[in-house]
Amino acid sequence: MTDPIARIAATERLLVALDFDGTLSPLSDDPMASRMSPAARDAVGALLDAPDTVVALVSGRSMHDLRLIAEHEDDSPILLAGSHGAEYWIPGEGRLELADDPVDLALRDTLREHAEAATATLDGVWIEPKTFGFGVHTRRADAATAAAANATVDALIEAEAPHWRRRTGHSIIEYSFRHEGKDTGVATLRRRTDATSVLFAGDDVTDEDALESLGPDDLGVHVGHRPTAASVVVPDIPAMAALLSRLAAERSAARRAAVPGERATPRG
Structure with a gap:
């Protein structure tokens, strides 16, 4: 049987789309304290230096918060899909502005206030x-x-707001007036990057939309131990970082072999 990492490493143009919390960063009681593990950061850096390879973060976090926890600067080559594929940041373009109905935004603010008031006396919420x-x-x-x-x-x-979407995650329930899922994020980034194959990795229930959307030329990776649509499962973040490091090395070797004598173009 063909090794899945070797197979995806050989594609012409690879998009590596990664969930953040629980995939690259340990889960934290303080969500804004999350940061990539050193090994994951090194692996992402190696992928950015691999030829014909694009790296993206696909997260349920809002774009503002995702950029903070990912320490994502304006000159970063990493693409971002935030809010489960409803917000985007593209290198060279920045944040793609969205025009939402003021009625939806007003209801969002009202319901947020109601939720805060209803849970104010509940410790740890x-x-x-x-x-x-x-x-x-x-x-x-x-x-x-x-x-x-x-x-x-x-x-x-x-x-x-019975029409809002409800999502469950690790000790969190999210409510949103937008219905995009991470499958939307992966599909949008695939089109933007002209990727011939996609590796998507995640750890949570909200990642299953993206994993289930992958095609035969793609690769899904699940971090953890619960049931999943992913074809490859790793136990934890260190194992995920090791997989990405191996992919970066095999990707560089495979692309150099595919185009003898041609120097790799770094960072996607």
Whole structure:
């Protein structure tokens, strides 16, 4: 059987699209304290230097927060898809501006305030503002308090915005008036980069949309131990970093072999 890493390394133009939290960065009780592990950062850097290779982060985080935790500067070559594929940052262009209905934005703000008020007395519960809605974090709450918070906000959304999308993640439930998923993010970035193959990696339930959307020339990687549509599973972030480092090395070797005598063009 063909080794999946060797197969994807040999494609003409590769897009490596990566979830952030739980895939490149350990999960944190303080979401804004998340940072790439040193090994993951080194692996991403090696991929950026590989020929005909583009790296993207595809996250449920808002674009503002994703850029902060990824330490993403204006001159970065890394593409970003935030808010589950509803926001984008493109090298050389910057953030793609979106025009949302003021009615949706006003309802977002109102529901965020209602959720904050409804959960204010629940220890360990935190409402995270997001571009198109908000998230209910319960990682620091006990099980009973987390269940109470989620039930309270579920009832609030059902009463005031039943058309919003609900997503579950690691100790978080997200609510949004936009319905894009990470499959949208991967498809958009594939078109933008003219990728012939995509590697997508993630660890959470919200990553399954993207994993299920991949084609026969792509590769899905899951970090962790739960059921997944990914064809490759690694146990943790160090193993994910090792896989990406190996891909970068094999990618460089494969592309040099495909075009003898041609120097690689770094950074995608």
